[in-house]
Amino acid sequence: MMRKSRKESAAKLNQNGLTKRHLRFRVNGEVKEVATETNKTLLEVLREDLGLTGTKHGCELGECGTCTVLIDDEPVLSCLVLGVESEDADIVTVEGLMRDGRPHPLQRAFADLGATQCGYCIPGILLTSRALLDKNPHPTREQIREALAGNLCRCTGYTKILDAVELVVKGEVA
C-alpha cells in the first residue's frame, strides 16, 4: 500500500513538473549541490534554492540585463539559462565579488561615486563590468558603453555608472 501511494504521488509530482534533479556546480568559489526542479531557471535556482538573492530579476525574458551572472567568466542572463544547463559550471554572482571580506574596487567605486540609486540593476551591471575588465583592463568609455548596453538602469542616466567603471580602469579607487 505504502509503496503504491508513494509511486502515485511521484507521478503527480511529475505532472506538476515538480520532479527534482540533483545539481552540482561551483558558485562564488564554493562547490554547491542542490536538488531542484528541472524547469527552474538558473536565476530561480540561485535565488530560491541557494538563497543568493543578490541576483535580481527585471523581466525574466532576457530583455533587461538585471539578472546577469558570470558563467565561466562570461556574462550570462540567468533568466534564460536552466539550472540543469549550468551543471559543473563556475558561476559568480554579486555575492562573490568581494575578496577576503573586502569589496571589489568596482563595488567601492559604485558606492563612492553615487552610481547606485535604487540599486536594483547594479548587481548585473557590476558583473558585466567585471567581465569586461577581466578581458580588457583598459577599456575606453565607448567600450564600457558598448559592454553595458544590454543592462538597463532607470535611475542613474548611466553617467555615474560609466564614471565609476572608468575610475576603476584608472586605478583611482580609494
Next chain:
Amino acid sequence: MREKKFSVIGKPLRKVDALAKTTGDTRYADDLELSRMLYGKLLRSPLPHARIRGIKTDRAAKLKGVYAVITGTDLPERFGIMPSTQDEEALAGEKVRHVGDPVAAVAASSEAVAEESLKLIEVDYEPLKPILSIEEALACTEESERIHAWNRRANIQKAVSFEFGDVVQGFEQADQIFEDTFFFQGNAHLPMEQHCALAQYGPEDKLTIWSSTQTPHYLHRALSKVLKLPMSRIRVIAAPVGGGFGGKSDPFSHEMCASKLAMITGRPVKFTLTREETFYVHRGRHPVKMWIRTGVKNDGALQAMHFRSFLDGGGYSSYGLATVYYTGALQTVSYKLPAYKFEGVRVFTNKPPCGPKRGHGTPQPRFALEVHLDKIADKLGIDPIELRLKQLVEPDSITVNGLRVSTTGLRECIEKAAARAEWKKKFRQLPYGRGIGFAASAYISGAGLPIYWNGMPHSGVQIRLDRGGGITVFCGSTDIGQGSDSILAYVVAEEFGVDPADIRVVTADTDLTPVDLGSYSSRVTVMTGNAAIQACRKLKEMLVQVAGEALEVPVDDLEMAEGKVRSQSYPKRAISFAECVEKAETKFGTLGATGSYSPPKYPANYKGSGVGLTPAYSYSASIVELSCDPETAEIKVEKVWIAHDCGRAFNPLLVEGQSEGSVYMALGEALMEEQVFRKNGLHKFPSILDYKSPTTLETPQIETILIETNDPEGPYGAKEAGQGFLLPVIPAVANALFDAIGVRIDELPITPDKVLRALEGRLKPVSVPSFDFPPPIKWRPGEGVEVPQKS
C-alpha cells in the same frame, strides 16, 4: 551656541546604503521569504470593458496546492489614493474597466501551481463597448456608456476651470496672439523592480506587510479601510524600492489580496508581478492633448494666456484629481503672467489607469508652454532666451493664481546654462542637421497639502540617543533610491557634529517610525530635513547644557564638531559626544526627541488653490544640442546642459545623480517611450524589448550646473532636487530639432517617422477636442488671506 561651517552638508559623501546595494545585501521585497510562505497570483481581465455575469472558482480551489481563491465579493470595499475618488476595487465586482483589471486572486504552494489554478477559474463576461481615446470618452455621454457610475457627467472624471486676473483685458492689450496645439503621449515608469508585496497575519490577529511602495502611510490607511482592520493592527514596511518614479505611490490590488489571503490561510502570502503586469498596473504619465493661446506685446512681454488640457485618465481615478489641476497650476511660476485662464478635463477610458510619474502632470503643459514660447520668439525675431529673461518671476512674489514664490535662481540657471553651452555662438548658426534648443521650468518641493485633509504634520522624525553615543533616527520616509535615508543621516550628523556613517537610520515602518507622507512630489528632503533639524535641536539644548557645566564654558561658545562638544575659543576644552550623552542622560533621564514639519500657510483660498502650493519652487533651465539626419530622421542627442536651482545641494553627488537620471528619463519620453494600446485594449508594447527606452548608447553627455539660492523654508536652504530637472529637457529637444532641420514636432515622442512626415509636409497639427468646460472660478491676486512668509 555659535553657528559653524557645514561639515557634512555639501560634501560628496557615500550614501548610507550605497555599499549594501553593491554587495547584494539590500533586501528588496521579493528577496524576502518566510517559512510556510504561499505564492499569490491575480487573474486579470482579457477584455477592456465588460460586465461580470459570474465567476466560478471551485475547480481552481480544488487543485492540489491551492489554499485559497478570492473574488470581488471577498473585498468589496472600494479604495483609491484620493479620498474623494475612491473608485478602485481589489478585485472587480460588477465590471472590468481595462485589460489587466484583476478579477480573482489565488494563494498556492508555488507560483507554478498558482498560475495553473488561474486557468481553472471561469469568468462569464458580457463585453461592453470599450472607450479608448479622449475623443471617444468625451463623445460617450450617454448613461449607458458610462465606465464608472459615481461621477457626475458620464466618463468625465473631473473638469476644472479658472480665470486669474483680467484675461479679456490682457488679450486686448496684446499686439499679437499666438495659438498652438500639442500632444504628449503617455508613457510608463518602467522601474527595474516589478511590484511585490508579502503579507503575514499572525495568531495575535495582526497584519504585517512588506511592499515595494513609495507611500507606506497611505497604504496603511487603504489596507485598514479595505480589510476592515484598525490601523493599530496593521504594520506596513516599505522594503527598499527598486525604482519608483511615482509608479509605486498608489495602494494596489496585489497588496490588498496578499493581505486578505494571508488572513484567510494563516500563512504568509507573496505576490510578485510579472513585467507584463507592471505595464498593465501602470499609473504612468497621462496622455494629454493641449491647446494654448497667448497674447504678447511686440517685445515678447506676456499679456494673457489661455490654456486647455485634456487628460486620458484610463480606467480609474488614481491621482487624476490632482493631475488635472497640475496640468494648469505651474504654468505661472516661471514667467510673469498678468492674466491666465486654465481649463482642464480628465476622462475615463478603458485602459490601465494613469497616475503620477516624475513631474506629475507638469511635464506635459511645460512641453506645450516652452515650445509655444520658442515659436513666439521665432516669429517675433527675439532670441528665445532673451524672451524669457525679460519677464522672469521675481523672488518673494505671488503669482497670478496665488502661488507664493520665495527664492528663484532661474535667471542664474538660464545665464549659466547659456554660457556653458555657448548658446549665442550656436543658436541658428549650426549647420543644417545640427541644432540647439532651450527651455526652462519650475517644480514644487513637496505638495503644500496632504492627500487627505488633516492638520497633522507632513513629516515626523524621532531621534534616540544611546548611552554609548549611538544615534538612531526614526522616520516614515521611504528610500526609493533617491537617498532619503542618507538625507536623514546627513542632517543629524551635521547637527551633532558626528560622522554620518555612525548614525543608524530606521525608516518606512509604520510600527516603528513616525509618519512621513511618502516619497512623492519631491517633498522628502525639505520636510524630513526640517523635522530632523527640529528633533536634533531639542536634544542639543540638553547636550550643550551639560557640556557647558562640565567644561565650565558658556553655552554660547560651544560647538559640536568632530565627535566632540567643545569650546570654540579653547578647542581643547572638549568632551566626547558619547560622554556628553552620558552626562545628559544622568541629568535628564532617557534621551529622545521628536521633530515635525508642516508646510507654511498659503496666500490664496479659492477652491482648487491647494494644488501647486509648496514650501519652495525649484527652477531649471536646459539646453540640448542634437543632430538629425535629414534622410533617415534619426536623432542623436549630443549633449545636454542642465542648470538647477536646488536651494542647497545636501550632497552634490546625489543631486547630480538625480539630474542625470531625470535628463535620461526626459530623453526617453521625448524621443521613444510610449504606452499605447490596440483597438482591443491590449498594450502594444508590454515588454522591455518592445517598450523602447534609452540604453547607455543613447544617453549623451550630461553637464549639470547647480545653483544654490538658500531658501528660507528649506533645511539649510535646500529645495527640491528629484523631479524638476526632467521638465525643461523635453521641450528643449523639440526646440533643438527645429533649430536643426526647421520642422516643429508638437507631438511626443518625436520619432523618425513623424520627423520624415513633417519634412514632407505631411504631419498634421494636433487636433484638440471641443468640450463644454464648467464656468470658471475667478480669483485675483490680493483676494483671500495674505500670509507673511516664514523667514
